[in-house]
Amino acid sequence: MCSIIEDIYQEGREEGRREGREEGRAEGRLNSLFDTIRKLRLTTGWSDEEIVDKFSISDEDWKLFLASN
Structure with a gap:
């Protein structure tokens, strides 16, 4: 049981990291623009x-x- 919970937790952390990287990339592209x-x-x-x-x-x-200026 404990390993299932750990697996779910780990998957959630990894998904959060991926989403954070994607948001960071999008923000970086916008800042570059x-x-x-x-x-x-x-x-x-x-x-x-x-x-x-x-x-x-x-x-x-x-x-x-315009809002960023």
Whole structure:
């Protein structure tokens, strides 16, 4: 009985780690996108609309970017 409980516990821990890594990767990609947008704003002089259009940034991602600044 004890090993079944330990197995379930271990599986839960491993699943939590996987989910955490996936969330971390997604957050990292989003932060990278935000960094790129900031650099483009400074170096190219492109307007926000031009950046959104050129890189097909979703409305949701754009709202997150604006909230992060």
